[in-house]
Amino acid sequence: MSGITYDYMEKYIQSLIEDNIGVLKELEMYASENSVPIIHREVAKFLELMIHIKKPSRILELGTAIGYSSILMSLASNNKAKIDTIERNLDMLKTARDNIKNYGFMNSIDIIEGDCMEVLKDLDNEYDLIFIDAGKGHYNHFLPECLRLLKQDGIIIADNALFRGMVASDKLVARRKIxxxxxxxxxxxxxxxxxxFITSVIPMGDGIAVTTRRN
Ligand SMILES: C[S@@+](CC[C@H](N)C(=O)[O-])C[C@H]1O[C@@H](n2cnc3c(N)ncnc32)[C@H](O)[C@@H]1O
Incomplete structure:
Protein backbone atom coordinates (compact mmCIF):
# COMPACT_ATOMS: atom_id res chain seq x y z
CA MET A 1 0.00 0.00 0.00
CA SER A 2 1.09 3.54 -0.70
CA GLY A 3 1.31 5.17 2.74
CA ILE A 4 -0.92 7.98 1.50
CA THR A 5 -4.26 6.92 2.89
CA TYR A 6 -5.65 4.12 5.05
CA ASP A 7 -5.12 0.64 3.62
CA TYR A 8 -8.78 -0.29 4.08
CA MET A 9 -9.85 2.85 2.22
CA GLU A 10 -7.45 2.20 -0.64
CA LYS A 11 -8.56 -1.43 -0.91
CA TYR A 12 -12.19 -0.42 -0.93
CA ILE A 13 -11.71 2.25 -3.60
CA GLN A 14 -9.68 -0.20 -5.70
CA SER A 15 -12.44 -2.80 -5.35
CA LEU A 16 -14.79 -0.40 -7.12
CA ILE A 17 -12.53 -0.23 -10.16
CA GLU A 18 -13.12 -2.93 -12.77
CA ASP A 19 -10.18 -5.09 -13.82
CA ASN A 20 -8.32 -4.08 -16.92
CA ILE A 21 -8.95 -6.04 -20.09
CA GLY A 22 -7.08 -6.34 -23.40
CA VAL A 23 -4.00 -4.22 -24.00
CA LEU A 24 -4.13 -2.53 -20.59
CA LYS A 25 -4.33 -5.88 -18.80
CA GLU A 26 -1.38 -7.21 -20.79
CA LEU A 27 0.71 -4.11 -20.10
CA GLU A 28 -0.25 -4.09 -16.43
CA MET A 29 0.90 -7.72 -16.15
CA TYR A 30 4.15 -6.95 -17.97
CA ALA A 31 4.78 -4.01 -15.63
CA SER A 32 4.14 -6.11 -12.56
CA GLU A 33 6.36 -9.00 -13.75
CA ASN A 34 9.18 -6.64 -14.73
CA SER A 35 8.91 -4.19 -11.83
CA VAL A 36 8.11 -1.25 -14.10
CA PRO A 37 6.39 1.55 -12.14
CA ILE A 38 3.08 2.52 -13.73
CA ILE A 39 0.24 4.68 -12.43
CA HIS A 40 -1.92 3.34 -9.59
CA ARG A 41 -5.35 2.07 -10.57
CA GLU A 42 -7.11 4.96 -8.83
CA VAL A 43 -4.96 7.46 -10.73
CA ALA A 44 -5.70 5.63 -13.98
CA LYS A 45 -9.42 5.97 -13.24
CA PHE A 46 -8.95 9.66 -12.39
CA LEU A 47 -7.12 10.31 -15.67
CA GLU A 48 -9.89 8.54 -17.55
CA LEU A 49 -12.46 10.71 -15.78
CA MET A 50 -10.57 13.95 -16.49
CA ILE A 51 -10.25 13.01 -20.15
CA HIS A 52 -14.00 12.38 -20.35
CA ILE A 53 -14.70 15.77 -18.76
CA LYS A 54 -12.04 17.80 -20.51
CA LYS A 55 -12.02 16.09 -23.92
CA PRO A 56 -8.44 17.19 -24.60
CA SER A 57 -7.29 17.30 -28.18
CA ARG A 58 -3.60 17.43 -27.22
CA ILE A 59 -1.98 15.74 -24.23
CA LEU A 60 1.64 15.92 -23.08
CA GLU A 61 3.02 13.22 -20.80
CA LEU A 62 6.34 13.36 -18.97
CA GLY A 63 7.48 9.76 -18.36
CA THR A 64 6.36 7.10 -20.85
CA ALA A 65 7.88 3.97 -19.28
CA ILE A 66 6.31 1.10 -21.30
CA GLY A 67 3.45 3.25 -22.64
CA TYR A 68 0.76 2.08 -20.21
CA SER A 69 -0.61 5.49 -19.19
CA SER A 70 -0.32 6.98 -22.68
CA ILE A 71 -2.29 4.06 -24.13
CA LEU A 72 -4.82 4.39 -21.30
CA MET A 73 -5.25 8.11 -22.06
CA SER A 74 -5.55 7.42 -25.78
CA LEU A 75 -8.27 4.83 -25.16
CA ALA A 76 -10.06 7.20 -22.76
CA SER A 77 -10.26 9.75 -25.57
CA ASN A 78 -11.47 7.14 -28.09
CA ASN A 79 -8.07 7.64 -29.71
CA LYS A 80 -9.07 11.22 -30.57
CA ALA A 81 -6.43 12.97 -28.46
CA LYS A 82 -2.97 13.46 -29.89
CA ILE A 83 -0.48 12.43 -27.19
CA ASP A 84 3.18 13.40 -26.99
CA THR A 85 5.07 11.43 -24.34
CA ILE A 86 8.67 11.93 -23.23
CA GLU A 87 11.07 9.19 -22.07
CA ARG A 88 14.85 9.05 -21.69
CA ASN A 89 15.51 5.44 -20.67
CA LEU A 90 16.59 3.42 -23.71
CA ASP A 91 15.13 0.09 -22.54
CA MET A 92 11.79 1.74 -21.75
CA LEU A 93 11.85 3.53 -25.08
CA LYS A 94 12.29 0.29 -26.99
CA THR A 95 9.48 -1.46 -25.11
CA ALA A 96 7.15 1.54 -25.40
CA ARG A 97 7.80 1.87 -29.13
CA ASP A 98 7.11 -1.85 -29.64
CA ASN A 99 3.90 -1.60 -27.60
CA ILE A 100 2.62 1.46 -29.39
CA LYS A 101 3.32 -0.11 -32.77
CA ASN A 102 2.08 -3.64 -31.96
CA TYR A 103 -1.11 -2.47 -30.27
CA GLY A 104 -1.85 0.02 -33.06
CA PHE A 105 -1.47 3.43 -31.37
CA MET A 106 0.93 4.93 -33.92
CA ASN A 107 -1.64 7.50 -35.04
CA SER A 108 -2.40 8.88 -31.60
CA ILE A 109 0.84 8.56 -29.58
CA ASP A 110 4.23 10.09 -30.39
CA ILE A 111 7.16 9.11 -28.20
CA ILE A 112 9.79 11.79 -27.84
CA GLU A 113 13.20 10.52 -26.81
CA GLY A 114 15.24 12.56 -24.35
CA ASP A 115 15.39 14.15 -20.94
CA CYS A 116 12.25 16.12 -20.12
CA MET A 117 14.28 19.19 -19.19
CA GLU A 118 15.82 19.36 -22.65
CA VAL A 119 12.80 18.15 -24.66
CA LEU A 120 10.36 20.56 -23.00
CA LYS A 121 12.46 23.56 -24.10
CA ASP A 122 12.17 22.47 -27.73
CA LEU A 123 8.40 21.89 -27.77
CA ASP A 124 6.06 24.57 -29.01
CA ASN A 125 2.66 22.88 -29.18
CA GLU A 126 -0.12 23.91 -26.83
CA TYR A 127 -1.60 21.18 -24.64
CA ASP A 128 -5.01 20.82 -22.98
CA LEU A 129 -3.69 18.36 -20.43
CA ILE A 130 -0.15 17.77 -19.16
CA PHE A 131 0.53 14.67 -17.08
CA ILE A 132 3.78 14.84 -15.11
CA ASP A 133 5.04 11.38 -14.14
CA ALA A 134 8.83 11.55 -14.54
CA GLY A 135 11.72 12.77 -12.45
CA LYS A 136 10.06 13.29 -9.07
CA GLY A 137 12.93 15.55 -8.00
CA HIS A 138 12.40 17.92 -10.92
CA TYR A 139 8.73 18.82 -11.09
CA ASN A 140 9.59 22.31 -9.81
CA HIS A 141 12.09 22.67 -12.66
CA PHE A 142 9.64 21.31 -15.26
CA LEU A 143 6.85 23.64 -14.15
CA PRO A 144 7.80 26.86 -16.03
CA GLU A 145 8.07 24.96 -19.33
CA CYS A 146 4.82 23.08 -18.64
CA LEU A 147 3.05 26.37 -17.99
CA ARG A 148 4.45 27.81 -21.22
CA LEU A 149 3.04 24.80 -23.11
CA LEU A 150 -0.32 24.71 -21.28
CA LYS A 151 -3.40 26.16 -23.00
CA GLN A 152 -5.06 28.98 -21.08
CA ASP A 153 -7.73 26.59 -19.78
CA GLY A 154 -5.46 23.54 -19.64
CA ILE A 155 -4.87 21.21 -16.70
CA ILE A 156 -1.64 19.88 -15.20
CA ILE A 157 -1.87 16.61 -13.29
CA ALA A 158 1.26 15.74 -11.31
CA ASP A 159 1.60 12.17 -10.03
CA ASN A 160 3.57 11.13 -6.93
CA ALA A 161 2.90 14.55 -5.41
CA LEU A 162 2.89 13.16 -1.86
CA PHE A 163 5.67 10.62 -2.51
CA ARG A 164 4.87 7.80 -0.07
CA GLY A 165 3.66 10.36 2.46
CA MET A 166 7.16 11.83 2.87
CA VAL A 167 6.11 15.17 1.36
CA ALA A 168 3.52 15.62 4.09
CA SER A 169 5.58 14.61 7.11
CA ASP A 170 9.26 15.00 8.03
CA LYS A 171 8.90 11.92 10.22
CA LEU A 172 8.49 9.75 7.12
CA VAL A 173 11.37 11.19 5.09
CA ALA A 174 14.15 8.73 4.27
CA ARG A 175 17.49 10.57 4.28
CA ARG A 176 18.41 9.70 0.70
CA LYS A 177 15.07 11.09 -0.48
CA ILE A 178 15.43 14.50 1.18
CA PHE A 197 -3.56 29.05 -10.26
CA ILE A 198 -6.01 26.77 -8.52
CA THR A 199 -4.47 23.56 -7.26
CA SER A 200 -6.04 20.62 -5.50
CA VAL A 201 -3.81 17.99 -3.92
CA ILE A 202 -5.58 14.67 -3.70
CA PRO A 203 -4.40 11.77 -1.51
CA MET A 204 -4.94 8.98 -4.01
CA GLY A 205 -2.33 6.57 -5.34
CA ASP A 206 0.97 8.24 -4.44
CA GLY A 207 -0.77 11.61 -4.28
CA ILE A 208 -1.72 13.78 -7.22
CA ALA A 209 -1.78 17.56 -7.67
CA VAL A 210 -4.22 18.99 -10.18
CA THR A 211 -3.59 22.55 -11.33
CA THR A 212 -5.34 24.95 -13.66
CA ARG A 213 -5.24 28.69 -14.25
CA ARG A 214 -7.91 30.87 -12.67
CA ASN A 215 -10.36 32.31 -15.17
C1 LIG B 1 6.78 6.27 -13.18
S1 LIG B 1 7.48 5.95 -14.73
C2 LIG B 1 6.23 6.46 -15.85
C3 LIG B 1 5.06 5.55 -15.85
C4 LIG B 1 4.05 5.84 -16.94
N1 LIG B 1 3.59 7.21 -16.90
C5 LIG B 1 2.85 4.91 -16.77
O1 LIG B 1 2.11 5.09 -15.81
O2 LIG B 1 2.69 4.02 -17.60
C6 LIG B 1 8.64 7.26 -14.90
C7 LIG B 1 9.42 7.20 -16.21
O3 LIG B 1 10.04 8.47 -16.38
C8 LIG B 1 11.33 8.28 -16.91
N2 LIG B 1 12.11 9.47 -16.53
C9 LIG B 1 12.54 9.82 -15.28
N3 LIG B 1 13.13 11.01 -15.31
C10 LIG B 1 13.07 11.44 -16.60
C11 LIG B 1 13.51 12.61 -17.26
N4 LIG B 1 14.12 13.60 -16.59
N5 LIG B 1 13.27 12.73 -18.58
C12 LIG B 1 12.64 11.73 -19.26
N6 LIG B 1 12.20 10.59 -18.70
C13 LIG B 1 12.42 10.46 -17.37
C14 LIG B 1 11.82 6.98 -16.30
O4 LIG B 1 12.80 6.39 -17.13
C15 LIG B 1 10.54 6.17 -16.20
O5 LIG B 1 10.38 5.31 -17.30
Whole structure:
Protein backbone atom coordinates (compact mmCIF):
# COMPACT_ATOMS: atom_id res chain seq x y z
CA MET A 1 0.00 0.00 0.00
CA SER A 2 1.09 3.54 -0.70
CA GLY A 3 1.31 5.17 2.74
CA ILE A 4 -0.92 7.98 1.50
CA THR A 5 -4.26 6.92 2.89
CA TYR A 6 -5.65 4.12 5.05
CA ASP A 7 -5.12 0.64 3.62
CA TYR A 8 -8.78 -0.29 4.08
CA MET A 9 -9.85 2.85 2.22
CA GLU A 10 -7.45 2.20 -0.64
CA LYS A 11 -8.56 -1.43 -0.91
CA TYR A 12 -12.19 -0.42 -0.93
CA ILE A 13 -11.71 2.25 -3.60
CA GLN A 14 -9.68 -0.20 -5.70
CA SER A 15 -12.44 -2.80 -5.35
CA LEU A 16 -14.79 -0.40 -7.12
CA ILE A 17 -12.53 -0.23 -10.16
CA GLU A 18 -13.12 -2.93 -12.77
CA ASP A 19 -10.18 -5.09 -13.82
CA ASN A 20 -8.32 -4.08 -16.92
CA ILE A 21 -8.95 -6.04 -20.09
CA GLY A 22 -7.08 -6.34 -23.40
CA VAL A 23 -4.00 -4.22 -24.00
CA LEU A 24 -4.13 -2.53 -20.59
CA LYS A 25 -4.33 -5.88 -18.80
CA GLU A 26 -1.38 -7.21 -20.79
CA LEU A 27 0.71 -4.11 -20.10
CA GLU A 28 -0.25 -4.09 -16.43
CA MET A 29 0.90 -7.72 -16.15
CA TYR A 30 4.15 -6.95 -17.97
CA ALA A 31 4.78 -4.01 -15.63
CA SER A 32 4.14 -6.11 -12.56
CA GLU A 33 6.36 -9.00 -13.75
CA ASN A 34 9.18 -6.64 -14.73
CA SER A 35 8.91 -4.19 -11.83
CA VAL A 36 8.11 -1.25 -14.10
CA PRO A 37 6.39 1.55 -12.14
CA ILE A 38 3.08 2.52 -13.73
CA ILE A 39 0.24 4.68 -12.43
CA HIS A 40 -1.92 3.34 -9.59
CA ARG A 41 -5.35 2.07 -10.57
CA GLU A 42 -7.11 4.96 -8.83
CA VAL A 43 -4.96 7.46 -10.73
CA ALA A 44 -5.70 5.63 -13.98
CA LYS A 45 -9.42 5.97 -13.24
CA PHE A 46 -8.95 9.66 -12.39
CA LEU A 47 -7.12 10.31 -15.67
CA GLU A 48 -9.89 8.54 -17.55
CA LEU A 49 -12.46 10.71 -15.78
CA MET A 50 -10.57 13.95 -16.49
CA ILE A 51 -10.25 13.01 -20.15
CA HIS A 52 -14.00 12.38 -20.35
CA ILE A 53 -14.70 15.77 -18.76
CA LYS A 54 -12.04 17.80 -20.51
CA LYS A 55 -12.02 16.09 -23.92
CA PRO A 56 -8.44 17.19 -24.60
CA SER A 57 -7.29 17.30 -28.18
CA ARG A 58 -3.60 17.43 -27.22
CA ILE A 59 -1.98 15.74 -24.23
CA LEU A 60 1.64 15.92 -23.08
CA GLU A 61 3.02 13.22 -20.80
CA LEU A 62 6.34 13.36 -18.97
CA GLY A 63 7.48 9.76 -18.36
CA THR A 64 6.36 7.10 -20.85
CA ALA A 65 7.88 3.97 -19.28
CA ILE A 66 6.31 1.10 -21.30
CA GLY A 67 3.45 3.25 -22.64
CA TYR A 68 0.76 2.08 -20.21
CA SER A 69 -0.61 5.49 -19.19
CA SER A 70 -0.32 6.98 -22.68
CA ILE A 71 -2.29 4.06 -24.13
CA LEU A 72 -4.82 4.39 -21.30
CA MET A 73 -5.25 8.11 -22.06
CA SER A 74 -5.55 7.42 -25.78
CA LEU A 75 -8.27 4.83 -25.16
CA ALA A 76 -10.06 7.20 -22.76
CA SER A 77 -10.26 9.75 -25.57
CA ASN A 78 -11.47 7.14 -28.09
CA ASN A 79 -8.07 7.64 -29.71
CA LYS A 80 -9.07 11.22 -30.57
CA ALA A 81 -6.43 12.97 -28.46
CA LYS A 82 -2.97 13.46 -29.89
CA ILE A 83 -0.48 12.43 -27.19
CA ASP A 84 3.18 13.40 -26.99
CA THR A 85 5.07 11.43 -24.34
CA ILE A 86 8.67 11.93 -23.23
CA GLU A 87 11.07 9.19 -22.07
CA ARG A 88 14.85 9.05 -21.69
CA ASN A 89 15.51 5.44 -20.67
CA LEU A 90 16.59 3.42 -23.71
CA ASP A 91 15.13 0.09 -22.54
CA MET A 92 11.79 1.74 -21.75
CA LEU A 93 11.85 3.53 -25.08
CA LYS A 94 12.29 0.29 -26.99
CA THR A 95 9.48 -1.46 -25.11
CA ALA A 96 7.15 1.54 -25.40
CA ARG A 97 7.80 1.87 -29.13
CA ASP A 98 7.11 -1.85 -29.64
CA ASN A 99 3.90 -1.60 -27.60
CA ILE A 100 2.62 1.46 -29.39
CA LYS A 101 3.32 -0.11 -32.77
CA ASN A 102 2.08 -3.64 -31.96
CA TYR A 103 -1.11 -2.47 -30.27
CA GLY A 104 -1.85 0.02 -33.06
CA PHE A 105 -1.47 3.43 -31.37
CA MET A 106 0.93 4.93 -33.92
CA ASN A 107 -1.64 7.50 -35.04
CA SER A 108 -2.40 8.88 -31.60
CA ILE A 109 0.84 8.56 -29.58
CA ASP A 110 4.23 10.09 -30.39
CA ILE A 111 7.16 9.11 -28.20
CA ILE A 112 9.79 11.79 -27.84
CA GLU A 113 13.20 10.52 -26.81
CA GLY A 114 15.24 12.56 -24.35
CA ASP A 115 15.39 14.15 -20.94
CA CYS A 116 12.25 16.12 -20.12
CA MET A 117 14.28 19.19 -19.19
CA GLU A 118 15.82 19.36 -22.65
CA VAL A 119 12.80 18.15 -24.66
CA LEU A 120 10.36 20.56 -23.00
CA LYS A 121 12.46 23.56 -24.10
CA ASP A 122 12.17 22.47 -27.73
CA LEU A 123 8.40 21.89 -27.77
CA ASP A 124 6.06 24.57 -29.01
CA ASN A 125 2.66 22.88 -29.18
CA GLU A 126 -0.12 23.91 -26.83
CA TYR A 127 -1.60 21.18 -24.64
CA ASP A 128 -5.01 20.82 -22.98
CA LEU A 129 -3.69 18.36 -20.43
CA ILE A 130 -0.15 17.77 -19.16
CA PHE A 131 0.53 14.67 -17.08
CA ILE A 132 3.78 14.84 -15.11
CA ASP A 133 5.04 11.38 -14.14
CA ALA A 134 8.83 11.55 -14.54
CA GLY A 135 11.72 12.77 -12.45
CA LYS A 136 10.06 13.29 -9.07
CA GLY A 137 12.93 15.55 -8.00
CA HIS A 138 12.40 17.92 -10.92
CA TYR A 139 8.73 18.82 -11.09
CA ASN A 140 9.59 22.31 -9.81
CA HIS A 141 12.09 22.67 -12.66
CA PHE A 142 9.64 21.31 -15.26
CA LEU A 143 6.85 23.64 -14.15
CA PRO A 144 7.80 26.86 -16.03
CA GLU A 145 8.07 24.96 -19.33
CA CYS A 146 4.82 23.08 -18.64
CA LEU A 147 3.05 26.37 -17.99
CA ARG A 148 4.45 27.81 -21.22
CA LEU A 149 3.04 24.80 -23.11
CA LEU A 150 -0.32 24.71 -21.28
CA LYS A 151 -3.40 26.16 -23.00
CA GLN A 152 -5.06 28.98 -21.08
CA ASP A 153 -7.73 26.59 -19.78
CA GLY A 154 -5.46 23.54 -19.64
CA ILE A 155 -4.87 21.21 -16.70
CA ILE A 156 -1.64 19.88 -15.20
CA ILE A 157 -1.87 16.61 -13.29
CA ALA A 158 1.26 15.74 -11.31
CA ASP A 159 1.60 12.17 -10.03
CA ASN A 160 3.57 11.13 -6.93
CA ALA A 161 2.90 14.55 -5.41
CA LEU A 162 2.89 13.16 -1.86
CA PHE A 163 5.67 10.62 -2.51
CA ARG A 164 4.87 7.80 -0.07
CA GLY A 165 3.66 10.36 2.46
CA MET A 166 7.16 11.83 2.87
CA VAL A 167 6.11 15.17 1.36
CA ALA A 168 3.52 15.62 4.09
CA SER A 169 5.58 14.61 7.11
CA ASP A 170 9.26 15.00 8.03
CA LYS A 171 8.90 11.92 10.22
CA LEU A 172 8.49 9.75 7.12
CA VAL A 173 11.37 11.19 5.09
CA ALA A 174 14.15 8.73 4.27
CA ARG A 175 17.49 10.57 4.28
CA ARG A 176 18.41 9.70 0.70
CA LYS A 177 15.07 11.09 -0.48
CA ILE A 178 15.43 14.50 1.18
CA UNK A 179 16.21 16.37 -2.06
CA UNK A 180 13.25 14.84 -3.91
CA UNK A 181 10.95 15.68 -1.01
CA UNK A 182 12.19 19.28 -0.75
CA UNK A 183 11.74 19.82 -4.48
CA UNK A 184 8.29 18.23 -4.51
CA UNK A 185 7.29 20.54 -1.66
CA UNK A 186 8.66 23.43 -3.70
CA UNK A 187 6.49 22.33 -6.66
CA UNK A 188 3.41 22.17 -4.45
CA UNK A 189 4.20 25.61 -2.97
CA UNK A 190 4.65 27.10 -6.44
CA UNK A 191 1.30 25.83 -7.71
CA UNK A 192 -0.55 26.47 -4.45
CA UNK A 193 0.72 29.95 -3.48
CA UNK A 194 0.43 31.61 -6.87
CA UNK A 195 -2.94 33.35 -7.05
CA UNK A 196 -3.02 32.77 -10.81
CA PHE A 197 -3.56 29.05 -10.26
CA ILE A 198 -6.01 26.77 -8.52
CA THR A 199 -4.47 23.56 -7.26
CA SER A 200 -6.04 20.62 -5.50
CA VAL A 201 -3.81 17.99 -3.92
CA ILE A 202 -5.58 14.67 -3.70
CA PRO A 203 -4.40 11.77 -1.51
CA MET A 204 -4.94 8.98 -4.01
CA GLY A 205 -2.33 6.57 -5.34
CA ASP A 206 0.97 8.24 -4.44
CA GLY A 207 -0.77 11.61 -4.28
CA ILE A 208 -1.72 13.78 -7.22
CA ALA A 209 -1.78 17.56 -7.67
CA VAL A 210 -4.22 18.99 -10.18
CA THR A 211 -3.59 22.55 -11.33
CA THR A 212 -5.34 24.95 -13.66
CA ARG A 213 -5.24 28.69 -14.25
CA ARG A 214 -7.91 30.87 -12.67
CA ASN A 215 -10.36 32.31 -15.17
C1 LIG B 1 6.78 6.27 -13.18
S1 LIG B 1 7.48 5.95 -14.73
C2 LIG B 1 6.23 6.46 -15.85
C3 LIG B 1 5.06 5.55 -15.85
C4 LIG B 1 4.05 5.84 -16.94
N1 LIG B 1 3.59 7.21 -16.90
C5 LIG B 1 2.85 4.91 -16.77
O1 LIG B 1 2.11 5.09 -15.81
O2 LIG B 1 2.69 4.02 -17.60
C6 LIG B 1 8.64 7.26 -14.90
C7 LIG B 1 9.42 7.20 -16.21
O3 LIG B 1 10.04 8.47 -16.38
C8 LIG B 1 11.33 8.28 -16.91
N2 LIG B 1 12.11 9.47 -16.53
C9 LIG B 1 12.54 9.82 -15.28
N3 LIG B 1 13.13 11.01 -15.31
C10 LIG B 1 13.07 11.44 -16.60
C11 LIG B 1 13.51 12.61 -17.26
N4 LIG B 1 14.12 13.60 -16.59
N5 LIG B 1 13.27 12.73 -18.58
C12 LIG B 1 12.64 11.73 -19.26
N6 LIG B 1 12.20 10.59 -18.70
C13 LIG B 1 12.42 10.46 -17.37
C14 LIG B 1 11.82 6.98 -16.30
O4 LIG B 1 12.80 6.39 -17.13
C15 LIG B 1 10.54 6.17 -16.20
O5 LIG B 1 10.38 5.31 -17.30
Missing amino acids: TIVKRMREYLRLVSDNKK
